[in-house]
Amino acid sequence: MGKKLLLLGLAVAFIISLNGCASSRKKDLEIQGLRNQVTALESQTPVKTEEAVVEQVSVETMESLDKTGETKERPSARQIQAALKNAGYYEGVIDGKIGRQSRQAIRDFQKANNLSVDGKVGKKTWAALKEYLQKKVK
Numbered sequence: 001m002g003k004k005l006l007l008l009g010l011a012v013a014f015i016i017s018l019n020g021c022a023s024s025r026k027k028d029l030e031i032q033g034l035r036n037q038v039t040a041l042e043s044q045t046p047v048k049t050e051e052a053v054v055e056q057v058s059v060e061t062m063e064s065l066d067k068t069g070e071t072k073e074r075p076s077a078r079q080i081q082a083a084l085k086n087a088g089y090y091e092g093v094i095d096g097k098i099g100r101q102s103r104q105a106i107r108d109f110q111k112a113n114n115l116s117v118d119g120k121v122g123k124k125t126w127a128a129l130k131e132y133l134q135k136k137v138k
Contacts (some may be wrong), residue, residue, distance in 0.1 A: 074126075075121060075126055075129075075130065076096065077096045077097060077098045077102070078094055078095075078096040079130075079133060080098065080102070080106070080121050080126075080129070081094040081095070081096070081098075081102055081105075082094055082133060083129045083130060083131075083132040083133045084102070084105045084106065084109060084129065084132070086132040086133065086134075086135060086136045087109060087129065087132040089105040089106075089108050089109045089112075090102060090105035092105075103119040104119070106119050106120065106121060106125065107119045109125070109128075109129060110125055113125075113128045115128060
């Protein structure tokens with residue numbers, strides 16, 4: 001009789017443990033599904049952020065123009081990056097930081113436009129580059 005109760009108890013414990021594993025697997029699948037959705041949303045975020053930054057740069061540009069259509073001051077790093085991106089020379093994120101990738105894009109733009117290649121946006125480079133703030137070419 002004791003062996004039968006022991007076997008019955010083991011069988012019940014085994015069935016309960018199997019049931020727990022099934023619900024655990026279901027939760028794991030749900031968690032993985034949620035992780036996949038988060039990953040998909042995160043991959044869309046840089047695109048939306050980039051579009052918002054380009055729009056903000058356009059607004060900043062319009063605000064910085066005087067009556068003659070000339071900029072009142074030096075362009076911001078974000079304006080430079082946005083113009084380079086629109087011109088097809090910059091593939092990075094518009095973050096307002098002129099780093100190695102931005103400087104290389106400036107040099108490439110200068111070379112393609114027969115400007116002095118120094119990696120800096122001076123008056124001549126900006127005069128050629130600023131038209132790309134509002135329009136995409138490449």
